[in-house]
Amino acid sequence: MIDKTTVDRIIDAANIVDVVGEFVSLKKRGVNYLGNCPFHNEKTPSFTVSPAKGIFKCFGCGKAGNSVSFVMEHEKLEYADALRYLAKKFGIEIKERELSREEVQENNDRESMMVLSAFAQKYFSDMLHSHVDGKTIAMSYFRERGFRDDIIKKFQLGYCLDTRSSFSQYAAKQGYKKEFLVKTGLSVDHNGDLFDRFHGRVMFPIHSISGRVIAFGGRILKNDKKIAKYLNSPESEIYHKSFTLYGIFFAKKSITQENQCFLVEGYTDVLSMHQAGIENVVASSGTSLTTEQIRLIKRFTPNVTVLYDGDAAGIKASLRGIDMILEEGMNVKVVLLPEGEDPDSFAKTHSVTELKEYISGNETDFITFKTRLLLKDTNNDPIKRAALITDVMHSVSVIPDSIVRSVYVRECSRMFDVAEETLLQEVNTQRGKKIGATVAQNSSIVQQAKPEFHTPAIPTFVNNIVCEEQEKELIYLLLKYANVKLFAYTDEAGEEQVMTVGEYIISEIVNDDLELQNLEYRQIFDDFAEIIANHEEPKITRFIHHENLKISELVINIHSGEYTLSNIWKKMGAAEDNEIDFLSAAVPKAVTNYKAKVIAMAINNLSEELRTVTEETFEQTVTRISALNQVRTEISKQLDRPVLN
Incomplete structure (x- = not known):
């Protein structure tokens, strides 16, 4: 670090x-x-x-x-x-803080393992192209699979000779330490002797995002059911499979240009897609998809299309992974290939135009795909059908964007023939278990505002309301004035307490279980909540240099003056150079204005629903509108103006 x-x-x-x-x-x-x-x-x-x-x-x-x-x-x-x-x-020497002797050794070991992996890749490639066994046995396999020379060279494919220790002995003679041969998993220590882990296998180097070889996958060429067909390098200091996607180094440029990533399962799927002319493709290499792998894709695009073969059992086993993609706020499509085909075979028998046409003509959004897939197993059993609905609603509940969730709830209502209100309640119930979890763990640390600064509480059934401008106002205040003292007061113990702008805004939103809907605003809000809960000082530089480029852009836009004062401030006579003088009045008013917008939109939404609700839900909807109107009246008094729908 x-x-x-x-x-x-x-x-x-x-x-x-x-x-x-x-x-x-x-x-x-x-x-x-x-x-x-x-x-x-x-x-x-x-x-x-x-x-x-x-x-x-x-x-x-x-x-x-x-x-x-x-x-x-x-x-x-x-x-x-x-x-x-x-x-x-700029000629700056990087000292990754004051490292201990053990940490220095660990960094040196890591680099040694990287150098050894690069050496191994070159050795395996040389064996494929120069050794008689490589040219006659391994290359024959690649030819049978239909891979061209340019693809073999591009992905640095190779061959480990089918002798127990040829590579290990050669590496040792070249000065590579036994310790690193074992740590990288290239060699296996058996009673003091080294043996090649991948002997008799064709080799698929696994590259980091920057292009360095960090591990290998090897495929056996013998027909021996007792031996695993594919064998991967074990976890090491340089290789963590949950953080790695096969082909990401070769795909990242194309993913960015196409604004789409195809996700497949195996090495040969990636190779065949590249050979067909589609380069924005990566593989999870047979492992369960992880959050880290998803975020790796998200750095280049929010759009993922998963290519499945016709194996229903395999598809069902991977559904949880796609839920994880949805949870990261990404757009997921699914393409089911014809029966008996996988991305490898399908790409070999179709041109790039045919591939793209098939994908665009057969891709389905994940929720619809999952519903159709699982409906086949219910056999009209009401218990199984109810379980399916709950399962699908869980997938909908993890989607961060409230508008997308609403669209899916409406579509699922039509497909399941279940009232939209019922499905929405199920989604809200499942989301309620997660919303604000990080903040809630620390919310007891956040001080309570004194009574006259409290805004009216929002009913718990109000959620997923998009108020872009009001959310931006709150984030603007947090970014510019989080550390500024808002007011001081004496608590019940007679001790003087101080509340900052940041503490006040965080406590008001958290206490009402509200959630900002803009994803960047929400991330900034959650970061501030965690910082304040841990009694740390929020610093604008943390957000200007944020790893999330969208957040960095947002903060810089505010810092550069692109975002100007809202009407709340202007009506109070504030200007760029004196707005801090108005914080004690304007901050509570900004929070109240946000809640007013939430209430107004919630009432408007319920009023629209009232036109189509069933007799069973009519009374509940009317009761909710009445409760919201009472809160609206209180907020109108605080704002000294009517809150309009």
């Missing part, structure tokens, strides 16, 4: 003009620089770089950020790798 002092030095040294200027032709325009945006095609320059603020902003596509986020976005690097890139460019 790069220590904070070094990170600060890198950020201070990384002159935004020098960094961007390496990739964009910039011309000085006043105090700023102007150029054509590298993130979208434009003829008229709208990409502005501010050396004074250390930020960039494109007024065409909206992208914004700092030196680190520019490198991350342009070069498709992780945060730490972008820092290392800048450190090298």
Whole structure:
């Protein structure tokens, strides 16, 4: 881990003009620089770089950020790798904090394992192309599978000779330590002797996102049912299968360009898709999909299409993984290939045009696919049908976007012939178990506001209300004034207490179990809640240099003045240079205004539902509208204006 002092030095040294200027032709325009945006095609320059603020902003596509986020976005690097890139460019030595002797040794060992893996890849490739067994046995297998030379070379395929220790002995002679041969899993220690783990197998190197070889997959060429067909490297300091996707290094550029990622199961699926001309494809390599793998894809696109063969049992086993993709806020489509086909075989017998046409013509959203798949097993059994509905509603409940959830609830109501209100209640029940979990664990630490600052409580049945402008106002206040004292008061014990702007906003939203619907706003809110709950000081730099580029852009836009004061402030006579003087009145009013909007929209939604509700739910809907109207009356008094629908 790069220590904070070094990170600060890198950020201070990384002159935004020098960094961007390496990739964009910039011309000085006043105090700023102007150029054509590298993130979208434009003829008229709208990409502005501010050396004074250390930020960039494109007024065409909206992208914004700092030196680190520019490198991350342009070069498709992780945060730490972008820092290392800048450190090298500006001649800063990286000391990943004061490492202990054990940690230094661990880093050295890790690099040694990386070097050994690269050596092994070259050795296996040489055996495939130069050794007689490689050319006659292993290459014959690849030829039978229909792989061209360019694909074999691109993915650095190889062969481990079918002798017990040829590689291990050769590596030892070249000076590679036994310790690292065993740690990487390339060799197996048996009573002091080393044997090749992958002997007699064709080799598929597994690359990190930056292109370094970190592990291998090997396929046996013998027909021996007692031996596993595929064998992977074991977990090690350099290889964690839950964080790795096969083919991600070769696919990341295409995924970004196509704004879509195809997810398959095996190595040969990836190779055949690439050979057919579709490169935005990765594989989970037979392992259960993990959150870390999903987030790896999400760095390049929010759109995932899963390609399935006709194995129903295999599909059902992977449904939980797709729920995890939904939970990350990604868009999931499913394509079921013809019976007897898998991505490997299907890609070999179809052109790229045919492949794309089949996928676009047969992809289905995941919820619909799951419903149709599981409905076949219910056999009109009402108990099984109810269990299916609950299962599908669980998938809907994990979707972060409230509008998408609402659309699916309506569609499922039609498919299941179940009242939309009933399904919505089930979704809300399941979401209620998760909403605000992180904040709720620490909410007891957040101080309560004194009574006259409290806004009316929102009924618990109100949720999933989108109030974009009001949410932005709250985030604006958090980002600019979280540490500012809002008021001081004396508690019941006679001790003086102070509440900050951040503490007040967090407590008001958490106590009413409300949830911001904009995903970036919600992430910022949750980060602030955790920081405050842990009694830490919120710092704007944490969000300006956030690893989530969307959050970094948002914060920079606010910091650069793109977001201006709302009408709440203007009516109170506030201006950019004196708005802090109005916090004690404006912050509670902003929170109340947010709740007023939530109430107004909730009433409007229920009023619309009232036109179509059944006799059984009519009374409940009317009761809810009445309760909301009472809260609306209280809020109107606080705002000194009517709250309109």
